[in-house]
Amino acid sequence: MNGSAAPGASSSAGRDDATRHHWFEPLAEFVGPAYLRYSFTKGTEQETGFLFDALELEPTALVLDVGCGPGRHAHALARRGCRVVGIDIAERFVALAAADAPPGAVFARADARALPVRPAFDAAISLCQGGFGLPTDPRAPDDASVLAAIGAALKPGGRLALTAFSAYFVVQHLEEGEAFDAGAGVDHETARVKDEAGAERDFDLWTTCYTPRELRLLAAAAGLAVVGVWSVTPGRYERRPPDIDNPELLLIAERVAS
């Protein structure tokens, strides 16, 4: 755990996860802080302001950020007064998030598929495919266990905000070299990534894409009541009914009381 002991973390935090590996880790290791140069990371303040409202957060709420990356949303929420625990499987991103964390935000390496936390959180976020929608085995996606683990970390009545790639959008905008597995709903691309020094390297990325209906079904299976599924673009979160023209779907769901 980086920073002080995290509220909501169980005593086994990090122990069992340390050996698990994800293909995103070498990408994070390579890109480092240059991740925050990508345009899709530039709308953090708008996204956080919108979510503060949609999650009905009290200023001192305890929030879990799953797949927090370098901590941009966790930092923004902490600056608004929330206490935030950010977890990510990539050591490099956890170190970056912890390095310039404002008071109230702590970070740890953990696997979203087996979250080492108690049901202590007022809210959870998992944004920009933060552990949800990044399958290690495209034919056996982990997303149901990720959603169940996040749901189990929430207090009854606690809310989750999660984004996923829209299948409708992805299949309309396939680029050369990109392949969509229609059976699995998984998009595969090779992305050229730049590090801090401008060096380039190619990485394979697999992203599970969703329809609004699939998100609703998964949420229900995880014991979450759906508040809304909206079509969004990074930096322009709003309560827009699902369409086929926006790249992401934003799910807001609530852990049912019992």
Ligand SMILES: C[S@@+](CC[C@H](N)C(=O)[O-])C[C@H]1O[C@@H](n2cnc3c(N)ncnc32)[C@H](O)[C@@H]1O
């Ligand atoms: C595209 S980044 C999004 C980061 C951040 N949420 C944001 O909005 O900028 C996806 C993140 O999910 C993390 N991740 C992927 N699989 C994970 C898992 N199983 N458990 C925890 N983190 C995971 C990656 O390491 C990466 O930091």
